[in-house]
Amino acid sequence: MTTVQLRPFYCPVEPRIHPDVDLIEERAIAWLDRVRFYRDETERMRIVGTNSAEFYARFAPDGITENVEAAAHWVY
Numbered sequence: 001m002t003t004v005q006l007r008p009f010y011c012p013v014e015p016r017i018h019p020d021v022d023l024i025e026e027r028a029i030a031w032l033d034r035v036r037f038y039r040d041e042t043e044r045m046r047i048v049g050t051n052s053a054e055f056y057a058r059f060a061p062d063g064i065t066e067n068v069e070a071a072a073h074w075v076y
Contacts, residue, residue, distance in 0.1 A: 018057035025053035
């Protein structure tokens with residue numbers, strides 16, 4: 001396994017996350033389970049492990065909750 005050391009970089013934007021991130025993740029995973037968008041538990045864990053709900057909650061911290069959730073569905 002190769003380890004890559006990234007150089008630090010300056011980002012003047014403070015990190016933020018959508019206040020409903022937990023709800024978005026809960027609903028998105030429930031949707032994933034409802035549509036069975038995986039073949040087995042291993043694949044389900046891999047998909048859930050992408051943290052797509054958190055990704056979009058950070059990408060759109062002021063987004064409409066349902067829209068951020070829809071984006072998480074799309075990535076899952």
